[in-house]
Amino acid sequence: MTVTVGIDQMGFYTPHLYLDMTALAQARGDDPAKYHVGIGQDKQAVIPPTQDVVTMAANAAAQILTPADQKTIKMVLFGTESGVDNSKATAVYLAHLLDLPADTRAIEIKQACYGATAGLQFAADYVRSHPTAKVLVIGADIARYGLRTAGEVTQGGGAVAMLVTANPRILALDPVSSYHTADVMDFWRPLGRSEALVDGKYSTNVYLDFFRTVWTDYQAQTHRTIADFAAFAFHIPFTKMGRKALRQILPEATPDQQTALTAAFEASQLDNRNVGNLYTGSLYLSLLSLLRHGNLQPGDRIGCYSYGSGAEGEFYSGRLQPDYRAGFNDAAVTALLAKRRAVSVAEYEELFQQQLDLTGTDVQLPVGTDPAPYYLAGRQHQQRQYRHRSEA
Known part of the structure; x- marks a missing residue:
């Protein structure tokens, strides 16, 4: 008997600070339209030193996990390229913060922005053979290119948490996917x-080439066409990138389908426009934005394109479930984004420099200014000090 497996719940977290792209453009001597239209970004998450990928993942997961869920989680798969240790997995720190059972596998997965998708597929395979188990999959990152760099406008950060189960409430994954890997220095x-190094134009071209490759292969495997899809969600480090990918395949659709798919894309990029680049979490914030803002119906098939520079791409699909809106807390995400505080460019630059350095020196951080339930209190003896407000 085939077990239906997929995404049962989704949670999202980004810190309480953001930078307006108009302010950044003016400070850098650029036309704001270059950022808002040319790149497709309106706001960018600003990460205080009291948040890292572990704390952001914990805050995202806490949005969805119940005590009953915690007891049945058998695996934590943490996709990130912003790990905090070269040996110890972020997933181990997270499992401890969330008080998960000791008989839980906890693994960190790294392949640029693709890591969370690898985690999702590994989780689905595990649940197919262990239908009563639940797997927590995380995509969390802090996108850093440096002050006054070409990539500065595509920075950001946050975390998406997904609970993968049998008989999921949100998205039942189709069993077929297509993936492609090549050694590329983009x-x-x-x-x-x-801070990352990037060849921006080259990376965009590789992203688009990989999308065409995996989309064509997926069609050959499944015999599906663009007419079988109600929407597509893309990895969008900046929203204009996903728009370019969609435009590659829109000519395959009828005029009415093109209109519907374009509207679905607009819904899928709304939250990303106001958060910025999540690296591994980018595709999944796009998917959540589509669920929150899109005109979707149960049974709709959604296509997802994941890309991680270096490079690996994957296209997979899933069917929207009847009770999909019960799988995420729409009001909590809306409130999280609405309650953020704008910072000046000067504040942003100061906070950018306050991230824990690589020297390993002891430091205590200004935790009183961070309202998040989970936070980073500092570092002692080269060990990060994680805290939960109920324990403070």
Whole structure:
């Protein structure tokens, strides 16, 4: 008997600070339209030193997990390229913060922005053979290119948490996917660097080429066409990138279908426009934005394109379930985004420099200014000090 497996719940977290792209454009001597239209970004999450990928993942997961869920989680798969240790997995820190059972596998997955998708597919395979188990999949990152760099406008950060189960409430994954890997130097972060190196135009071209490759292969495997899809969600480090990918395949659709797919894309990029780049979480914030803002119906098939520089791409699909809106807390996400505080460019630059450095020196952080339930209190003896407000 085939077990239906997929995404049962989704949670999202980004810190309480953001930078308006008009302010950044003016400070850098650029036309704001270059950022709002040319790149497709309106706001960018600003990450205080009291937040890292572990705390953001915990805050996202806490949005969805019940005590009953915690007891049945058998695996944590943490996709990130912003890990906090070269040996110990972010998933281990997270499992402890969430008080998950000791008989839980906890693994970190790294392949640029693709890591969370690998985690989702590994989780689905596990649940197919262990139908009573639940797997927590995380996509969390802090996108850093440096002040006054070409990539500065595509920074951001946050975390998406997904609970993968049998008989999911949100999205039942189709069993077929298509993936493609090549050794490409379009984006990388050498050891010892906190900011990435990127060849932006080249990376965009590779992203588009990979999308065409996996889309064509997916069609050959499934014999499906664009007419079988109600919407597509893309990895969008900046929203204009996903728009370019969609435009590659829109000519395959009828005029009415093109209108519907374009409207669905607009819904899928709304939240990303106001958060920025999540690296591994980018596709999944796009999917959540589509669920929150799109005109979708149960049974609709959604296509998802994941891309991680270096490079690996995957296209997969799933069917929207009847009770999909019960799988995420729409009001909580709306409130989270609405309650953020705008920072000036000067504040943003100061906070950018306050991230924990690589020296390993002891430090205490200004935790009183961070309203999040989970936060980073500092570092002692080269060990990060994670806290929950109920324990403070």
